[in-house]
Amino acid sequence: MGRQPCCERVGLRRGPxxxxxxxxxxxxILNNGIQxxxxxxxxxxxxxCGxxxxxxxxxYLRPDLKRGAFTEAEENxxxxxxxxxxxRWSKIAAHFPGRTDNEIKNQWNTKIKKKMKLMGLDSLTHKPIIEQKTESSIAESEEIHQNLEFQESVSIPPPEDYQPICDTNQEKNDYSIKNLEMGSSIMFQNKESVGNFSMDPFQSWMDNPFIWDGFTSLGDYGFP
DNA sequence: AAATATTGCAACCGCTGTCCT
DNA sequence: AAGGACAGCGGTTGCAATATT
Structure with a gap:
């Protein structure tokens, strides 16, 4: 009845x-894929454990991860x-090729929530916080508003499960890890762009999503 | 320079829906 | 059909790095 247990759970390493x-x-994984x-x-x-x-x-290890700080445009x-x-962090992460749901969640909890608070917005409802404001807090809030104001014509690409971004499944999967079956090789491809962004900072990294320096240290461990 | 507080993020925990037997 | 394991997800925690006192 049922499947075999995930792992023995005894003698397993934990932590970093x-x-x-x-x-x-x-x-x-690079040699065998994931089944x-x-x-x-x-x-x-x-x-x-698995x-x-x-x-x-x-x-952390996926070669298609985009490392580094979030841009203003990404935060917005x-x-x-x-x-x-x-x-729904995984749904949100689907709009950011190379970013993980965990990364976005951390960014939200550590920075964006504070940023929204300074902007006078409730991070839960996204509506203005109604409170007594001091002159300095109003001035601070206004300054932040000016600096962080959404740029015009930000177009959010829909997640893939809502609407295909390409005509074919082949194209649709261009920016994803494919063929992770046992015995097959992993293929990494990148599209030139996904969706429609008009913001230059975002577009610039969208055009160059294969930013990852993790391989540079792999030589020490027998990688080609 | 030392102690303390804060920040950032990797990793774990526990829950849920799906799949397998 | 039912029980149980799995993958995936979101919440939370632990700790190292950094900033402040």
Missing amino acids: WTMEEDAKLMNF CWRLVPKLAGLRR KSCRLRWIN MIIELHSRLGN
């Missing part, structure tokens, strides 16, 4: 990943999407 573990996981996360740690020679491996891959897009989608 070492570079050696990262290299093992990366090496395994079943439960099997990954065993086959890759890791003393981790869930932990999955998280590490998705949030997150706010806009959050007003429509709420705390």
